[in-house]
Amino acid sequence: MLRIYDGPVPVAELLAEWYGERHTENYGAMVNFVGTIREEDGIEALSFDIYRPVLEAWFDGWRKRLAEKDALLMMAHSRGDVPVHTSSFACAIFSPKRRVALEMLDAFVEDFKANAPIWKYDVKNGRRLYAADRSTPMDGSGLLA
Numbered sequence: 001m002l003r004i005y006d007g008p009v010p011v012a013e014l015l016a017e018w019y020g021e022r023h024t025e026n027y028g029a030m031v032n033f034v035g036t037i038r039e040e041d042g043i044e045a046l047s048f049d050i051y052r053p054v055l056e057a058w059f060d061g062w063r064k065r066l067a068e069k070d071a072l073l074m075m076a077h078s079r080g081d082v083p084v085h086t087s088s089f090a091c092a093i094f095s096p097k098r099r100v101a102l103e104m105l106d107a108f109v110e111d112f113k114a115n116a117p118i119w120k121y122d123v124k125n126g127r128r129l130y131a132a133d134r135s136t137p138m139d140g141s142g143l144l145a
Contacts (some may be wrong), residue, residue, distance in 0.1 A: 001058045003076040004050060008086035009034075013086035018092050023061050027072070029098040031105045033090035037082050045083045045123040046131070056115040063110070066104055073108065077116075081123055 095101035
């Protein structure tokens with residue numbers, strides 16, 4: 001399941017929902033990761049743009065990869081502005097075995113940072129500025145790709 005929220009991800013409610021939906025399905029582990037906006041470099045918020053069709057295709061590839069290990073992937077991300085000290089990203093992996101969930105969570109989050117089609121902007125003094133120094137270029141992106 002992939003969810004997109006306008007503004008911050010409601011982490012406590014979302015993780016409780018995911019756990020509530022799955023805890024009787026005989027998974028031995030639910031491993032989750034939550035990304036929180038840090039106060040740094042004078043930012044008030046981060047702002048995100050998402051190209052949903054490509055994000056869904058990328059996410060579906062990960063869901064299939066985890067299904068081969070009898071694991072399930074859930075993810076939520078923000079679109080628009082997310083103030084500091086709130087969350088823009090949450091994911092959870094359910095697996096019969098904890099080791100699978102732990103290893104796949106690390107691989108998923110690293111691939112997410114490098115390849116998910118989500119563009120990040122700093123919000124400073126009410127202005128949205130592209131966060132080039134904290135963004136990862138995507139292979140094949142750009143006008144001359």
